[in-house]
Amino acid sequence: MERDISILKENILFKDLTAEQIRKVLGISRKVVFSENETIMKEGEVGDTLYMMLEGTVEVAKKLVINGMSDQVTGKDKVFTKLSAGQHAMFGEIALLEEHERTATVKAVTDCVLYEIGKDDFLKLAEEDYELGYKILLNLVRVVSSTLRKTLEDTIKLTTVLSIVLEEL
Amino acid sequence: MERDISILKENILFKDLTAEQIRKVLGISRKVVFSENETIMKEGEVGDTLYMMLEGTVEVAKKLVINGMSDQVTGKDKVFTKLSAGQHAMFGEIALLEEHERTATVKAVTDCVLYEIGKDDFLKLAEEDYELGYKILLNLVRVVSSTLRKTLEDTIKLTTVLSIVLEEL
Numbered sequence: 001m002e003r004d005i006s007i008l009k010e011n012i013l014f015k016d017l018t019a020e021q022i023r024k025v026l027g028i029s030r031k032v033v034f035s036e037n038e039t040i041m042k043e044g045e046v047g048d049t050l051y052m053m054l055e056g057t058v059e060v061a062k063k064l065v066i067n068g069m070s071d072q073v074t075g076k077d078k079v080f081t082k083l084s085a086g087q088h089a090m091f092g093e094i095a096l097l098e099e100h101e102r103t104a105t106v107k108a109v110t111d112c113v114l115y116e117i118g119k120d121d122f123l124k125l126a127e128e129d130y131e132l133g134y135k136i137l138l139n140l141v142r143v144v145s146s147t148l149r150k151t152l153e154d155t156i157k158l159t160t161v162l163s164i165v166l167e168e169l
Numbered sequence: 170m171e172r173d174i175s176i177l178k179e180n181i182l183f184k185d186l187t188a189e190q191i192r193k194v195l196g197i198s199r200k201v202v203f204s205e206n207e208t209i210m211k212e213g214e215v216g217d218t219l220y221m222m223l224e225g226t227v228e229v230a231k232k233l234v235i236n237g238m239s240d241q242v243t244g245k246d247k248v249f250t251k252l253s254a255g256q257h258a259m260f261g262e263i264a265l266l267e268e269h270e271r272t273a274t275v276k277a278v279t280d281c282v283l284y285e286i287g288k289d290d291f292l293k294l295a296e297e298d299y300e301l302g303y304k305i306l307l308n309l310v311r312v313v314s315s316t317l318r319k320t321l322e323d324t325i326k327l328t329t330v331l332s333i334v335l336e337e338l
Contacts, residue, residue: 065329094314097307103321130299137303138266141310145263148317152272155320158327160234165334 001026004054008115010088011052015139021132028121034108041092041102048099048119050092053085056112060091061105082109093140096122170195173223177284179257180221184308190301197290203277210261212274217288219265222254225281229260230274251278262309265291 005022008014014022031054034040041047043063060081083089091106096119126133174191177183183191200223203209210216212232229250252258260275265288295302 064325065332094317097310097314100314100318103318126303130303134295134299134303134306137306137310141266141306141313144310144313144317145266145269148263148313148320149269149272151317151320151324155323155327156233158324158331162327162331162334163234165331165338169334169338 004031004115007054007085007088008052011090012088012143013050013052013090013093013136013139016135017132021135024125024129024132025117025136026115028125029115029117032114032116034112034114036108036111038108040106040108040112040114041104043103043105044101046099047092047095047102050096050117050122051090051106052115052117053083053087053089054113054115055085056114057082057084057109058089058091058112059107059109061107062103085112090143093143095119096140173200173284176223176254176257177221180259181257181312182219182221182259182262182305182308185304186301190304193294193298193301194286194305195284197294198284198286201283201285203281203283205277205280207277209275209277209281209283210271210273212271214271215268216261216264216271217268219259219261219286219291220275221259221284221286222252222257223282223284224254225283226251226253226278227258227260227281228252228276228278230276231272254281259312262312264288265309 001023004026005019008026009017009019009022014025017025029052032051034056040051040058043061060083061078064079083091091104092102094100094103096117099119122136126136170192173195174188177195178186178188178191183194186194198221201220203225209220209227212230229252230247233248252260260273261271263269263272265286268288291305295305
């Protein structure tokens with residue numbers, strides 16, 4: 001447990017939390033193991049769990065085009081990112097707030113050990129300890145805001161490329 | 170004040186807050202007035218305030234292409250949305266968490282009355298009253314998550330269109 005805390009305290013979700021507060025969150029978490037090549041979450045499926053990496057590497061894949069709309073690009077319609085425990089990575093964070101379809105598929109590249117937190121358990125803990133709930137939400141909302149800003153920049157770049165291509169036609 | 174509370178309690182930021190809690194938040198807010206055609210915030214400028222609409226209508230404009238990259242589309246590079254007090258609209262919510270460049274320009278279409286909340290005042294209040302801080306953050310993060318999901322869908326649509334156009338070349 002103490003070894004896990006020393007790794008997880010570097011996770012952005014736990015920024016500004018005391019060891020005692022981290023211990024409380026781990027108390028509502030499950031330590032889960034996935035084997036090499038196992039799928040941890042699947043894009044489009046509803047989920048309500050967040051994952052923090054303790055050991056291993058995962059691959060994140062996202063659909064880039066609407067299925068069936070563009071058959072010729074099949075096989076190119078995924079983007080891959082690798083996340084590793086060494087980066088103190090986390091994923092599935094939107095699910096901690098709202099049960100919703102996963103926006104990406106995550107697969108174990110190596111054997112992986114993760115801590116899994118469920119939405120209902122988190123919300124219950126937060127309502128018992130508002131200070132802890134507030135601190136975690138503040139960390140979480142900053143991650144989500146930062147992802148939103150990057151995604152907004154992507155749409156501007158895509159629209160720019162599209163407008164240049166359309167002018168060439 | 171009571172009339173303002175009866176309007177603002179419909180705002181998503183105040184969901185599940187008691188009248189007493191709303192009053193506390195208004196205590197750290199400033200009631201501000203903008204005249205027709207006045208700019209409330211400008212895309213690209215750094216800001217640290219959130220706005221909740223009490224009266225009037227605003228227009229939201231966003232750059233859609235990178236400046237200078239595509240001269241021929243000048244004039245088409247904005248998208249407009251109108252928000253009104255009747256919709257209990259709010260904007261600038263990311264700024265409540267992190268001082269950052271505004272992602273859109275907002276202009277008053279009619280004379281407007283708004284409540285403005287500053288980041289530092291909000292964070293101070295939240296640390297004095299974690300229950301209130303937690304409830305507001307939970308509402309805020311759900312708004313930001315929902316915007317993120319819509320923006321992710323936009324990038325998928327844009328990539329699909331782009332891949333179809335590129336196949337035609």
